[in-house]
Amino acid sequence: ATERTFAMLKPDVAKDSATVNGIKAMIDGAGLTIEREERCRLSRRQCETFYAEHAERSFFPDLVRFMSSGPVIKLELSGSDAVKRWRTLLGPTNSAVAREKAPKSVRALFGTDQQRNAAHGSDGVESAKRELSLMFK
Ligand code: CMP
Numbered sequence: 672a673t674e675r676t677f678a679m680l681k682p683d684v685a686k687d688s689a690t691v692n693g694i695k696a697m698i699d700g701a702g703l704t705i706e707r708e709e710r711c712r713l714s715r716r717q718c719e720t721f722y723a724e725h726a727e728r729s730f731f732p733d734l735v736r737f738m739s740s741g742p743v744i745k746l747e748l749s750g751s752d753a754v755k756r757w758r759t760l761l762g763p764t765n766s767a768v769a770r771e772k773a774p775k776s777v778r779a780l781f782g783t784d785q786q787r788n789a790a791h792g793s794d795g796v797e798s799a800k801r802e803l804s805l806m807f808k
Contacts, residue, residue: 674753675706676793677802682741683787685710690781691744694790697777698748698800701760707807715739720806737786745806751794754799757792764788 678698684690698705713721718738725731743759746759762769762776766788769779793799 673749674684674749674796674799675747675749675797675803676753676757677791677806678746678757678793679747679791680746681790681805682743683743683783683791685744686779690789694777694781697760698746698757701750701756703748703753703756703760705746706749707745709745709807710742711745712742713739730777732776736788742758747803747807753776754793754796758794761792790791 680691680694686693695705709787718735719726722731722734722738725734728734742772750756760777762773762778764778765780765785766778767784769776769782769788772777777790778788780789
């Protein structure tokens with residue numbers, strides 16, 4: 672089915688235009704369309720709200736600090752099976768694991784570790800709706 676999903680290029684890559692263009696080319700190559708794009712800096716508060724489901728995890732404070740440390744690029748993607756397609760293109764959360772298991776994925780190519788992993792993708796249709804409405808007012 673045609674779906675929409677939320678993608679976000681994180682502060683470890685959003686400042687580097689060559690990397691941003693590389694990721695956009697991968698999105699295009701996967702048959703996904705960028706419907707909306709916005710570059711911004713997220714406040715700590717916005718990061719806490721966005722990642723609320725991880726609030727009890729030990730990595731949460733670090734994650735909020737990282738995500739609010741510099742610009743991000745927010746994208747709305749559309750296409751056939753967009754949620755899963757973008758998650759597959761991203762690869763595993765941990766970039767080191769991605770380099771083992773999915774060497775051509777976004778996180779394998781552009782991420783660093785389990786936190787600085789280049790990009791985010793909604794994990795389902797419902798979270799895509801929540802994240803898109805949260806991030807595109
Ligand atoms: P993301 O897909 O945006 O969803 C939650 C984020 O938390 C994840 O990418 C990583 O940036 C970060 N994260 C997930 N697991 C860990 C972990 N074990 N240690 C540090 N950061 C993590």
